[in-house]
Amino acid sequence: MQRVTFIALYDEYCLGVRYMSSMLKEQGHEVNIIIHHGVEYISPMEVPPPDKQEEGGYYSMCTYITGREMDLMLDLLKKQAPSLVGVSFTSISFGLAQFVTERIKKEMPGVKVIWGGVDSTVNANENIRYPDMVCLGEGEYPIRNLVDAMDKGGDTDHIPSIWVRKQDGEIIRNPMQKLEQNLDNYPFPDFEIENKTVIHDGEVFPSLFPPKSHMYTNFIIMTARGCPFTCTYCCSGHDDVLYKGDRFLRRRSVDNVIKELRYRIRTWPWNIERIEFYDDVLPLNKRWVREFSPRYATEVALPFFGYTHPNVGDPELLEPLGEAGLSYIIMGIQSGSQRTQRKYYDRRHPKEQTIQTIQNIQATGAKVLVDFIGYNPLELEEDNLETLDLILDLPKPVGIIKINPMAFYDNYKIFHIAHKENIIEQLERPKGVHALQAKPNPYFVYWEMIHTLAHFDQMNRDDMMTLVADEHLRKNPAPLEKFVDALYSATYQDGNPVVRKDEYINQLRWRIHQLEGNSMYKAFRKIRSLVA
DSSP: OOEEEEEEESOSOOHHHHHHHHHHHHTTOEEEEEEESOGGGOSTTTSOOGGGOOTTOEEOSSOEEOHHHHHHHHHHHHHHOOSEEEEEOOGGGHHHHHHHHHHHHHHOTTSEEEEESHHHHHTHHHHTTSSSEEEOSOOHHHHHHHHHHHHHTOOOSOOTTEEEEOTTSOEEEOOOOOOOSOGGGSOOOOOOSTTEEEEETTEEEEOSSOTTOGGGTEEEEOSEESOSOOOTTSGGGGHHHHTTTSOOOEEOOHHHHHHHHHHHHHHOSSOOOEEEEOOSSSOOOHHHHHHHHHHHHHHTOOOEEEEEOTTOOOHHHHHHHHHHTEEEEEEEEEOSOHHHIIIIIOOOOOHHHHHHHHHHHHHTTOEEEEEEEEOOTTOOHHHHHHHHHHHHHSOSSOEEOOOEEOOEETTSHHHHHHHHTTOGGGEEOOTTOSEEEEOOOHHHHHHHHHHHHTTSTTOOHHHHHHHHTOHHHHHOOHHHHHHHHHHHHHHBGGGOTTSBHHHHHHHHHHHHHHHHTOHHHHHHHHHHHHHO
């Protein structure tokens, strides 16, 4: 039996880690998972300012570890005494992964360290310089084969999908493991309470998730792997390159998905309020949806949400999902500019298609939230105007999640496009991040605010065009930022576009009405009046 510890940096979801943990447990190995902070804490606002940064820690643009937290992690690792430490991270935490690995190698020189995740897959040639090994792509079988070989004293240098850095500097680049085509062969991901530890805010404590995580009440599940689309800025848009000859879009059986959900509802230590389908795109297979929807409605019967694309708007797919309990969908539109979509993003969805898909979703009774990408030097004035035109014509109500700045992740297709289009001088590399982003510019902030304002019911086309014509605001967008903040506070409960305040108030009124009709409540009021 081997002892393995996985460290998830700023990712309490860490589904890859949880699947690998379950796979190793099936083989009889002892597995621990350490979660350092979480997704909700990825923000420059969360990083302590320079005058409050501790010696012995690491601080980047939006991720960090204090000296105390690093010591706590090392103490925990020494108690767990693993023979293998896996560090899982995304490109935002590349520098943090380096720092943590260097400390582990220094304090625990006999322990092997392996990196995994999308960043290590796309940037394997650079990342292999820091740990002993790097796992490329899906890790369930590679990590099982590696740990089994370690347990039996076998060859650990020639395992598919794992690159090895030898002590003399030689790099062994093994070929990719073939993808598992039957996802039902994988065990359910490891969401058991045992052997999970969170490091957060200078403390270490046993828990599945960090304090602010929504995952206490939202259970996350994937029914499929892979994406039918090849967007240049997305990790899933590179599967066709990584897995040549493999079918990378695969789906679990309905029975397997329902079994996992029923098991989690029965055993979850908290009250599950919603299911979050973490697929790249909600189901595209009509036969699968027709089988899934009635079973979910009767055997799970919880509200759920997921992610979709403007080209996935067939009512034959959406209507059964609505009947099953679909509460809202997050749709990535990214840009209203047809030029941007085709030339830079490898997307094909005309304005009319996007609007029709939103109308079809709304017809099911589900809400629609939309994503856009901003802060992109590849976009011109006319591109931003075209996006504004689309937002103004979107069927209301529709919510906008905060517009995401374009990240030119190293070695993604969009990264190479940026070089080809000669915009590198307009970009900068934040400390510890495996990506470039636009240098600060009021123009980008201005268009973020304009696009965000346009989705509110209070704003009409004439109002927006007046703001567009205001040259002062383009250079000084601070008043627009305050206006946006005020509208979010006035329109959405706690500023969250999922919940409109008017709906929230109506729900409260309905609950009060229900309560007032309850016989126990009537008796309570009677007793209270007699006492008074």
